[in-house]
Amino acid sequence: MTSASAPLVSIRSLHKSYGPHIQVLKGLDIEMKPGERVVVIGPSGGGKSTLLRVMMGLEKIDSGSITFGGKPYISSANADAKTAINTDVRRSIGMVFQHYTLFPHLSVIQNLVLAPCKVRGEKKASATQRAQALLERFGLGGKANAFPAQLSGGQKQRVAIARALMLDPKLMLFDEVTSALDPELVAEVEQVILQLAEQNLPMMIVTHDMWFAKNIASRVIFCAGGVVVEDGPPEQVLGSPREERTRDFIDRVFHIKQ
Amino acid sequence: MNYTFDFNAVSLGPLLDGLIVTLKLTVAANIIGVVLGFPLALLIMSRVSAIRMPAMLFVEFFRCTPAIVQIVWFFYCVPMLFNVFLGSTTMGILALGLNLMAFNAEAYRASIQAVPREQVDAGIALGLNPLQRVLYIVLPNALRASVPVLLTNGIVIFQQSALVAIVAVQDLMYQAKTLATETYRPIETFTIAALIYFAVSFPVTQIVGHLERRRQVMTS
Ligand SMILES: Nc1ncnc2c1ncn2[C@@H]1O[C@H](COP(=O)(O)OP(=O)(O)O)[C@@H](O)[C@H]1O
Ligand SMILES: [Mg+2]
Numbered sequence: 232m233t234s235a236s237a238p239l240v241s242i243r244s245l246h247k248s249y250g251p252h253i254q255v256l257k258g259l260d261i262e263m264k265p266g267e268r269v270v271v272i273g274p275s276g277g278g279k280s281t282l283l284r285v286m287m288g289l290e291k292i293d294s295g296s297i298t299f300g301g302k303p304y305i306s307s308a309n310a311d312a313k314t315a316i317n318t319d320v321r322r323s324i325g326m327v328f329q330h331y332t333l334f335p336h337l338s339v340i341q342n343l344v345l346a347p348c349k350v351r352g353e354k355k356a357s358a359t360q361r362a363q364a365l366l367e368r369f370g371l372g373g374k375a376n377a378f379p380a381q382l383s384g385g386q387k388q389r390v391a392i393a394r395a396l397m398l399d400p401k402l403m404l405f406d407e408v409t410s411a412l413d414p415e416l417v418a419e420v421e422q423v424i425l426q427l428a429e430q431n432l433p434m435m436i437v438t439h440d441m442w443f444a445k446n447i448a449s450r451v452i453f454c455a456g457g458v459v460v461e462d463g464p465p466e467q468v469l470g471s472p473r474e475e476r477t478r479d480f481i482d483r484v485f486h487i488k489q
Numbered sequence: 490m491n492y493t494f495d496f497n498a499v500s501l502g503p504l505l506d507g508l509i510v511t512l513k514l515t516v517a518a519n520i521i522g523v524v525l526g527f528p529l530a531l532l533i534m535s536r537v538s539a540i541r542m543p544a545m546l547f548v549e550f551f552r553c554t555p556a557i558v559q560i561v562w563f564f565y566c567v568p569m570l571f572n573v574f575l576g577s578t579t580m581g582i583l584a585l586g587l588n589l590m591a592f593n594a595e596a597y598r599a600s601i602q603a604v605p606r607e608q609v610d611a612g613i614a615l616g617l618n619p620l621q622r623v624l625y626i627v628l629p630n631a632l633r634a635s636v637p638v639l640l641t642n643g644i645v646i647f648q649q650s651a652l653v654a655i656v657a658v659q660d661l662m663y664q665a666k667t668l669a670t671e672t673y674r675p676i677e678t679f680t681i682a683a684l685i686y687f688a689v690s691f692p693v694t695q696i697v698g699h700l701e702r703r704r705q706v707m708t709s
Contacts, residue, residue, distance in 0.1 A: 284610075287610075287613070287614050288613065289610050289613055289614070321616065322616040324614075325615075326614040328607055328610065328611065328614075330605075330607055331605045331611075332607065332611050333611075334608065334611070334625075334630070335630065335633075336629040336630060337629075345615070345617075346615035346616055346617060349617060349621050349625065350615065350617060350621075391611075394615070395614070395615070398615065398616060
């Protein structure tokens, strides 16, 4: 059924608030096609993390709907209603967070095989084999039996990415996965994500790293005040933004960078 | 002061017998406290107030009254109210065990609630169902975090157990008191008793310190 132009993700009129006073998303509409890599940029507190958390099914929403691969995924009629989340669809989405992503009591390999074995009932031997192969690919072959505390920040994030990939996600969400890293560790994590981009894995990425945004994005969305302000190809949104607010933001971010 | 110390006047035998009783009390109370403190922690975190309130009352009773009062109360009131008397050692174990259970429940609750939200979120993102998230993420995380506090509470109970001497349990403190009276050597006797308590407690506190330092490294 999914033709080339049918959307992978379709977000309609998404409203989300935290409590009665903090309105974060105020009617967001985003459509994402298969194979797209959408970078979301915008001021801090603008609701980027909230958007990704909602897409991961981690947050209740006020109203709006999300479909995934044509199937209903998340919906809510109003703020008092229960948010309906299709957990089968949720399993086809993976996410990597900024902090505390790995389970500290499990070794690297145990972190990777936990979900495949428990969620999908995969045999431990087969999951371990796949996990080992993924670790090798990400340059972590020697770290299978290390514990998260023994890894650098960059290694932890690469393990977190590998762990998400163990479930063969159809969409990956990355929320500022390099923001907490020492500068010299950022590249190794970005390289891994770029490697995934070459395989056309659809992804949505929140980042403040403009170099990375330019290199990874097939499309950039500038989000502020809970709505999409500008949406287009990276050259346009990052290079010559149409909206004044986008221009201000990009000037500021580049300015800080130098 | 021209007091001459005479440690030879104090025979170690009764004190070591007393230490064995003290260690038995401590181990038994710790089994009660470590095992039953956990379900109690789940009760005090219940969303149902009819479950939570009595459990919290139980915990607060033990946290907000002196242990010596609890022990005496157990000894004199429980037999009268419930018409049971279980022998002084058993009563001592129960009093100490319930006290420790209350403190350990708090330790478990605090460490369960301290599991970073991101850990649970990561579990959801990996498709684990609520029960799997509790079993494979929250509990192992929390139990590890609670170990130093459980050990500290356990060693506090080892020391508090000296209080049961007042209700005639023949523990280390009881033997020390008896010996002090018999030998007229209270200073030597209680010095040795203190050293014995110290010799058991000190290594445990060192282990706790080590575990805490290791945890700090692990979670940063
Ligand atoms: N759990 C929460 N409870 C209350 N307010 C929150 C919560 N999470 C985020 N917010 C608020 O929502 C707004 C958007 O936050 P966030 O989505 O994290 O923005 P961004 O990722 O773009 O910086 C901020 O004002 C933030 O303080
Ligand atoms: Mg954020």
